[in-house]
Amino acid sequence: MIPYGRQSIDEEDIAAVVEVLRSDWLTQGPKVKEFEEALASRCGAKHCVAVANGTVALHLACLALAVKEGDVGITSPLSFVASANCIAYCGGKPEFADIDRSRLCLSPDKVEEYCKTHKAPKVVIPVDFAGAPADLPRFKELSEKYGFQSVEDAAHAIGARYTFEGREYACGSCAHTDLAIFSFHPVKTITTGEGGAILTNEDELAVKLRRLASHGVEKDSSKFVPGHSKIVTQHQFPAWYHEMQDLGFNARITDIQSALGMSQLKRLDEFKSKRQQLVRKYNEAFDELERREIVLRPPWPENTDPCYHLYTLRLGAACKISRDDLFLALRNRGIHCQVHYIPIYRQPYYVDRFGVMPERFPETEKYFASCLSLPLFPDMDETTFDYVITAVLSLVQ
Numbered sequence: 001m002i003p004y005g006r007q008s009i010d011e012e013d014i015a016a017v018v019e020v021l022r023s024d025w026l027t028q029g030p031k032v033k034e035f036e037e038a039l040a041s042r043c044g045a046k047h048c049v050a051v052a053n054g055t056v057a058l059h060l061a062c063l064a065l066a067v068k069e070g071d072v073g074i075t076s077p078l079s080f081v082a083s084a085n086c087i088a089y090c091g092g093k094p095e096f097a098d099i100d101r102s103r104l105c106l107s108p109d110k111v112e113e114y115c116k117t118h119k120a121p122k123v124v125i126p127v128d129f130a131g132a133p134a135d136l137p138r139f140k141e142l143s144e145k146y147g148f149q150s151v152e153d154a155a156h157a158i159g160a161r162y163t164f165e166g167r168e169y170a171c172g173s174c175a176h177t178d179l180a181i182f183s184f185h186p187v188k189t190i191t192t193g194e195g196g197a198i199l200t201n202e203d204e205l206a207v208k209l210r211r212l213a214s215h216g217v218e219k220d221s222s223k224f225v226p227g228h229s230k231i232v233t234q235h236q237f238p239a240w241y242h243e244m245q246d247l248g249f250n251a252r253i254t255d256i257q258s259a260l261g262m263s264q265l266k267r268l269d270e271f272k273s274k275r276q277q278l279v280r281k282y283n284e285a286f287d288e289l290e291r292r293e294i295v296l297r298p299p300w301p302e303n304t305d306p307c308y309h310l311y312t313l314r315l316g317a318a319c320k321i322s323r324d325d326l327f328l329a330l331r332n333r334g335i336h337c338q339v340h341y342i343p344i345y346r347q348p349y350y351v352d353r354f355g356v357m358p359e360r361f362p363e364t365e366k367y368f369a370s371c372l373s374l375p376l377f378p379d380m381d382e383t384t385f386d387y388v389i390t391a392v393l394s395l396v397q
């Protein structure tokens with residue numbers, strides 16, 4: 001079966017992991033720090049805390065921003081459920097605003113509409129859908145105007161960049177949000193097996209995140225709660241002393257994963273270039289069909305340099321086959337496509353608890369009705385690409 005996405009692992013990736021397996025540290029050793037520093041430097045962010053997966057990265061991000069019972073958080077309905085669940089984990093109320101047609105990301109205009117008619121949300125979580133950056137500078141402007149905090153869900157977007165007022169920024173730089181997160185699941189652009197990271201430019205948030213990721217335990221004596229401990233001897237804390245200051249988690253990543261992450265990060269430019277080449281080839285192959293309204297290609301928003309994680313084709317009004325029949329026909333030919341995503345508000349958990357009406361999100365609904373993600377991964381060779389494109393072209397017209 002040809003998957004819609006998969007990892008690319010080479011001999012150097014394998015050697016990097018084996019080296020750690022032969023070392024003294026399997027977890028919380030030097031590789032975690034190395035990986036965190038490399039990620040922060042690649043994105044131009046001050047701090048990075050690598051964690052067990054993207055979901056826990058979002059959860060800790062919301063906790064660090066003090067999202068709590070009754071707080072509203074707005075995210076894109078066109079995302080993986082984790083983008084909204086993180087708000088609910090903290091006792092908050094996940095809300096949604098419609099997507100912007102030109103990027104398929106959370107619409108800043110719709111978020112502003114919400115802010116004008118309701119109390120401003122506590123947090124807004126724009127998602128860089130499929131690897132195209134959300135309009136982060138607009139969200140920064142809105143966060144200052146309405147007083148909310150923001151987390152860039154860049155789970156799809158490591159390696160993507162955008163330009164604002166003549167300057168280039170990396171997704172994950174936190175130039176326009178308080179925090180950003182990545183996921184390193186195997187279908188994403190780089191992988192650590194399971195894995196994720198949280199980035200920020202704010203020192204205090206970084207300290208808090210690091211603590212939350214490791215049981216809420218603080219080991220740095222300069223950060224101990226003043227006057228709390230009775231264990232102090234001669235004005236010094238014994239080396240074994242530590243304090244649990246928050247109800248944290250074990251959300252740590254291992255050295256084994258971080259070694260793979262370091263090796264994969266070195267290949268990020270290669271992955272990005274292969275993904276962009278494949279996207280261009282798909283776009284060329286669908287050019288004529290788009291003019292005939294048979295299909296719609298994914299957007300390539302102005303002033304952005306996306307690192308596509310998904311190739312999300314949409315079926316147009318003149319398409320001869322329904323999305324679900326196309327999905328099945330491709331599957332019968334050994335091509336495993338996927339629908340990204342069922343709008344989060346349509347999931348039974350969300351329907352039961354929050355009862356959001358699909359009519360409120362016409363752009364998301366339109367997109368959902370006609371989308372199908374075609375295979376896109378760096379090791380997709382020419383023969384596989386030709387097989388997929390021939391199958392799709394023959395079925396849609």
Ligand SMILES: Cc1ncc(COP(=O)(O)O)c(C=O)c1O
Pocket residue numbers: 053054055056058079080082083127153155156182183184185194195196
């Ligand atoms: C947009 C988005 N956010 C968050 C996540 C969660 O990441 P993880 O699978 O690493 O927990 C995903 C995973 O698919 C995702 O697509």
